[in-house]
Amino acid sequence: MIKLTGVGKTYADGTVAVRELDLDVATGEMVVLVGPSGCGKSTTLKMINRLIEPTAGRIEIDGRDVTSSDPVELRRGIGYVIQQIGLFPHQRIIENAMAVPLLLGESKRTARERAAELLTMVGLDPEQHGHRFPHQLSGGQRQRVGVARALAADPPVLLMDEPFGAVDPIVRVRLQEEFRRLQRDLGKTVVMVTHDIDEAVLMGDRVAVFAEGGRLAQYGTPAELLARPADDFVADFVGAEKGLRRLSVVSLSEEHLEPLGMVKGGELGAAIDLDSTLEQALAAMLRDDRSTIGVKSGARFVGVLTPAGVHAALRSALRDATGSESPDLR
Known part of the structure; x- marks a missing residue:
């Protein structure tokens, strides 16, 4: 254009x-x-x-x-x-x-x-x-x-x-x-x-x-x-x-979520949408004082985000941006 x-x-x-x-x-x-x-x-x-x-x-x-x-x-x-x-x-x-x-x-x-x-x-x-x-x-x-x-x-x-x-x-x-x-x-x-x-x-x-x-x-x-x-x-x-x-430019993905069965019912607090960024996800974790948070897509519950999932999402986004198999997360 x-x-x-x-x-x-x-x-x-x-x-x-x-x-x-x-x-x-x-x-x-x-x-x-x-x-x-x-x-x-x-x-x-x-x-x-x-x-x-x-x-x-x-x-x-x-x-x-x-x-x-x-x-x-x-x-x-x-x-x-x-x-x-x-x-x-x-x-x-x-x-x-x-x-x-x-x-x-x-x-x-x-x-x-x-x-x-x-x-x-x-x-x-x-x-x-x-x-x-x-x-x-x-x-x-x-x-x-x-x-x-x-x-x-x-x-x-x-x-x-x-x-x-x-x-x-x-x-x-x-x-x-x-x-x-x-x-x-x-x-x-x-x-x-x-x-x-x-x-x-x-x-x-x-x-x-x-x-x-x-x-x-x-x-x-x-x-x-x-x-x-x-x-x-x-x-x-x-x-x-x-x-x-970087947290504000990386969106969630189902591949970085854990299955629902890993968290007992009632321990997740309010769920966030799948189109949220990592920054929004971490803000929700801090707000609810929890180390994990549920993720939904529309009315469908799709999984649980953990600290390991945050790390994996960051590594994946950095690989996409740099083409490096060992991106620097600092």
Whole structure:
């Protein structure tokens, strides 16, 4: 869906913001650009929709070179969400969500219906919130409106620049989880910028780590990134907690569970779903003060997760990520 080939950005004073970047984003994939301040990740995002013009290379969306497109028409087909949200303060929430469909020539009735549908989709009641102004909503609610407005024209591509950075940690986690669910349901192609490696690992199907000077240091799945950093910079950026972060990217599998018969009835506590991560499984164990936990798939009870199963799941995921028969679990 999106392909960057040899893309660079050098400013008139000689500052190199992005250096010979090759990057591809598959249809329906969520790619997160992460790195320290000033490494070129936001510049890269803005070059995709030509808010910043590249000085070298080629950027394609669905096989079409974006530099040959009218920039205004290009941006109308790309959803864009920023940290500051950018809602129109003098317009009500429903009017903010209607803005893009009206701009594209939809009737007021169709635009209002679309806006109400999207507000509901992001967890806001149109009847309760639609008549309010942006200053009457919380930061998390305004961010939801920003997402709804970006989706209003049903764009195939969504660009997000630090979209959850301005809300408190609890709301941020909730927004991250809800957007990930929304992205899976809608199948949008998403490129997102963050400076937070935990957010990148949680949200991305693949993660691009940028180093200072606009250099792409590593590009791969979260599991690959955590299992085998490409260089010392990536290892330092991922941090000493990489072993713990792996827990958040490894899902349970029936092959790592023990049979139900090994645990006496009543000793398991509440069961977790098979699509849970190891992090969620361990959190449930700690919450119930148990060394094992039951696992279900829908209404079917499928097995019991033990500490040995956690270890086996980690080893299996690391083998998949590194191709090594003896992966380093540290």
